[in-house]
Amino acid sequence: MGKAEKGTPKYLANKMKAKGLQKLRWYCQMCEKQCRDENGFKCHTMSESHQRQLLLFADSPGKFLYSFSKEFSDGYMELLRRRFGTKRVNANKVYQEYISAKDHIHMNATRWLTLSDYVKWLGRSGQIIADETEKGWYVSYIDRSPDALERQSKMERKEKMEKDDEERMLAFVEKQIEKAKCTTNQESTECIEKFTELKRDESQPLKLDIKVVKNVHMENTSHKVALNTKHFKMDTTIKNNTIQNTKQKSKSDSSTTSALDEIMLLEEQAKERSNRKDYWLHEGIVVKFISKSMGEKYYKEKAVVQSVIDKYRAKIKFLESGEKLKVDQAHLETVIPALNKNVLVVNGGYRGFEGVLRELDEGNYCVSVEIATGPLQGRIVKNLKYEDISKLHS
Structure with missing residues (x-):
């Protein structure tokens, strides 16, 4: 029997049925396909695509079970966080809202048999606060997201910085007070001096000590010679100091260039560590x-x-x-594509950057890629491994 034509009542009825939720026993989680009746589900289980998915599941059932459980738990916790926050709410109410979406993961595909087992597991793992009442299990979300922890750490750092600033200001004020006290004590000691009266015996005669200065011209010439020698010594010391300063500057420039290279190398290593993932x-x-x-x-x-x-x-x-x-x-x-073809860096320090393949080192299983997008456009990255890049689909 063929499909109904567009616009016919049968076509509209099929569309309306496809929008709503169907029976769970006619749903295939591996293929993510919902059948309307038992006959359709039987035909689906006999199809080639369903058999291929079953072969993949038989190859590694633990991975699929873990991925389904994780996807279900992430969706449930995300709904609890966004919809209810840290409020206390009935666990079944959250579950009913979660399964109202058509493309949700069913609990039958997870490692938990019932909602109560799942809520108990969340409570034991410390993700929520769970308590059982006569009306069922109630849960409240514990906000331990990276954003919340980062906000808390920022507030702690801000408080610590404010305390440090206050302590520095108090120490500075204390130093100024001590310095002012020391200066006032020194001035008071200098001002307190013992003065004596000028007394002269009238019986002693007055004497005048007059000295005649000779050879004034000779003294002036000797003074000029001494000044010239001083200037010559000062010029030589200044020259020596400038030579030493230039040597020190050249050394400092070389040290700064080497320091810049070391900083760039450290940044590359940090970028490699942060962007290197197992996926x-x-x-x-x-x-x-x-x-x-x-x-x-x-x-x-x-x-x-x-x-x-x-x-x-x-x-x-x-x-x-x-x-x-x-x-x-x-x-x-x-x-690995041919040279001058577009690639994507899938792992490592430049993860997510698009580029163009420029060189291929088959002996060391490495390539050189020119970054084509972003702030690093034009930079050539060398010694990228084969497994760190892949061809982009045009």
């Missing part, structure tokens, strides 16, 4: 499927990443066949 998937890159779990048909076939799920998984589309899969990054590897 590398990005949207729009070309990857190669390297798993043999699905047979030789897809082995070493190239595909493009359409979307990234939970950092470690992605939805890919094969370039030749056009088929779509949801796979883990362990089944994929990066693709």
Whole structure:
């Protein structure tokens, strides 16, 4: 039976049914497909795409179970944080709002059997405050987000800086007071002097001590010679000081250049440490499927990443066949294009930058990339590993 034509009552009825929530027993979590009835679900389970997803699940069931549980927990906690904040609320009320979205993760796909088990786990892990009442479990969110912790640390640093400024001002004022006290004590001691009266014996005669200065011209010439020798000595000392200053400046310039190189090297190392992650998937890159779990048909076939799920998984589309899969990054590897082609740095210090492949060092498995976007446009980054870059899908 074919599909209903657009505009017909049957077409509109099908659209209205597809909008609302359907029965959970006819939903396939691996394929994220909702069937309307038992016959449709049976046809879906017999399809080739469903069988491929089951093969992937059988290859690593723990990873899929962990990813589904984490996605469910992240969505539930995000709704609790945004919708209710730190208020005390019924856990079932939050769950009903969470499952009202059509594309949510069902609890049947997680490692928790009931909502009570999930709430108890959240309470034991310290993410919420949970208490059980006659009406069920009540939860309240504990805000330990990086933004809240950063705000708290900023407030603590601000208070500490204000205290330090007050202490510095008090110390400065105390020093000024002590200095003023010392100056006043010195002035008082200098001013207090013992003066004696001038007394002269009338019996003694007055004497005048008159000296005649001779050879005034000779004394002036000797004084001029002494001044000239002083000026000559001062000129020589000034020259020596300037030479020493120039030497010190040259040394300081070389030390500053070396210090700048060291600072740049430290910044590069810090950038490498902060941006080096254990996940590398990005949207729009070309990857190669390297798993043999699905047979030789897809082995070493190239595909493009359409979307990234939970950092470690992605939805890919094969370039030749056009088929779509949801796979883990362990089944994929990066693709190195030809020279002068666009690439994306997927890991390391320049993670997320687009560039152009300029050089290829096959002996050391490294490449050189010229950054094409952002503030570092035009910079050539060398010695990037093969697994740190991948071809961009045009």
